[in-house]
Amino acid sequence: MTALLTPSQTAGPYLAIGLPWPDGPFVVAEGTPGAITITGVVWDGAGEPVHDALIETWQADPDGRFDHPGDPRGRRRPAEPSFRGFGRCLTAPNGSYRIVTLKPGPLPGPDGGAEAPHIDVSVFARGLLDRLVTRIYFPDEPANRADPVLRAVADPGRRATLIAAAQPGPPGGFRFDIHLQGDQETVFFDV
Amino acid sequence: GKSSLMTIGPSAAPTGPALASYERPVGVNPPLDYPAYRSTARRAPRRPLLVMPHGLTEVTGPLLGRERVIAADADLTTQHEGEPIGERIIVTGRVLDSDGRAVPDTLIEIWQANAAGRYRHRADQHPAPLDPNFTGAGRCMTDSEGRYRFVTIKPGAYPWQNHPNAWRAQHIHFSLFGRAFTQRLVTQMFFPSDPLFSQDPIFNSTPGAARERMISRFRLDLTEPDWALAYEWDIVLRGRRAAVFEASEERA
Ligand SMILES: [Fe+3]
Numbered sequence: 001m002t003a004l005l006t007p008s009q010t011a012g013p014y015l016a017i018g019l020p021w022p023d024g025p026f027v028v029a030e031g032t033p034g035a036i037t038i039t040g041v042v043w044d045g046a047g048e049p050v051h052d053a054l055i056e057t058w059q060a061d062p063d064g065r066f067d068h069p070g071d072p073r074g075r076r077r078p079a080e081p082s083f084r085g086f087g088r089c090l091t092a093p094n095g096s097y098r099i100v101t102l103k104p105g106p107l108p109g110p111d112g113g114a115e116a117p118h119i120d121v122s123v124f125a126r127g128l129l130d131r132l133v134t135r136i137y138f139p140d141e142p143a144n145r146a147d148p149v150l151r152a153v154a155d156p157g158r159r160a161t162l163i164a165a166a167q168p169g170p171p172g173g174f175r176f177d178i179h180l181q182g183d184q185e186t187v188f189f190d191v
Numbered sequence: 192g193k194s195s196l197m198t199i200g201p202s203a204a205p206t207g208p209a210l211a212s213y214e215r216p217v218g219v220n221p222p223l224d225y226p227a228y229r230s231t232a233r234r235a236p237r238r239p240l241l242v243m244p245h246g247l248t249e250v251t252g253p254l255l256g257r258e259r260v261i262a263a264d265a266d267l268t269t270q271h272e273g274e275p276i277g278e279r280i281i282v283t284g285r286v287l288d289s290d291g292r293a294v295p296d297t298l299i300e301i302w303q304a305n306a307a308g309r310y311r312h313r314a315d316q317h318p319a320p321l322d323p324n325f326t327g328a329g330r331c332m333t334d335s336e337g338r339y340r341f342v343t344i345k346p347g348a349y350p351w352q353n354h355p356n357a358w359r360a361q362h363i364h365f366s367l368f369g370r371a372f373t374q375r376l377v378t379q380m381f382f383p384s385d386p387l388f389s390q391d392p393i394f395n396s397t398p399g400a401a402r403e404r405m406i407s408r409f410r411l412d413l414t415e416p417d418w419a420l421a422y423e424w425d426i427v428l429r430g431r432r433a434a435v436f437e438a439s440e441e442r443a
Contacts, residue, residue, distance in 0.1 A: 005219045009393060015377075070210075070370070107246065126230050191249050
């Protein structure tokens, strides 16, 4: 038996009523050794910050495993018990968001290759009739060169929109802005 | 249009067992660039989306909810001292995938305007009253057969600034996780025979054949006599298409 898919609709301007969780930005408990922080701003096509968006993240644990039956290697609990894999954060009035997590490990990829460490991102907002999906990759990561998704983005400038920047200061800080439109428009995926 | 990642075929899979591939919606979702909905102008990406094959990150997803939901979260009429004003309704249905299988134990989150068409949100400037007894947010988990049930107040229609005298058809916002990143869905449920459908560009952004899937059905047999009317709405998430995955999942 098959059933017909339910369409997507925009989350609209009032998603803050229903979607934020107090612990949403914490993929891993604050203060966990080795935790990293990813911050960024969501920008619209006029260069204005998007102050009413929700960012969600999903990722493997530092060993490249998932506590999920869809992983054919079998589900496995993360070594760090507070690790949830999932994060969500409303953007602030200045368009910024923040996610505290652990850096994911690499994953087995197609044709015996490997996927470089990455975080899947969904963007929900007024004006988006469906979520936008992108990926965060990490700088100075040798595995990026062989990553099949990065390699498929032919234009180096476009590919660069998928790679977070290391923040000055203590290690573990990364910056990942999301440009919905414009010269620096982020690469978005149809998953 | 959409371009493809040519270096990875549609059958791309990690070493070992084949991964599930989830159905890709065709003729279902609204286009991102939809000028009749003005807010898309500065927010819809201008470049084509890149088609991404489903890897491990996409066929897995957060299995969250049980620990953060209590039964009372599904009743939006009992969250305050008094009862909210409005028409009390039951909203119930099943979450399925497109292969017709129930999606059990999955988190549903809803939010909505009050009976006067006003959201409890600082950005809502509609000069209609807030209801001190109504927040407008609820959540629940589907049961083992994918069923869900909320008790709430029928939301009012509300004006917005999209075009002269624009009004949103009455709706409840729904958020669903399913079992995988690919199944994540945020959508809206509408009510039967709403006279505002014809001028609501958000409703009409959905391709014509799929619009009716967003409209609930009135169900007299699901009402609670002398207490609440009932609307039924089934939600269908993307299904899996790989037989190999079935076997591996049963082992897990
Ligand atoms: Fe709304």
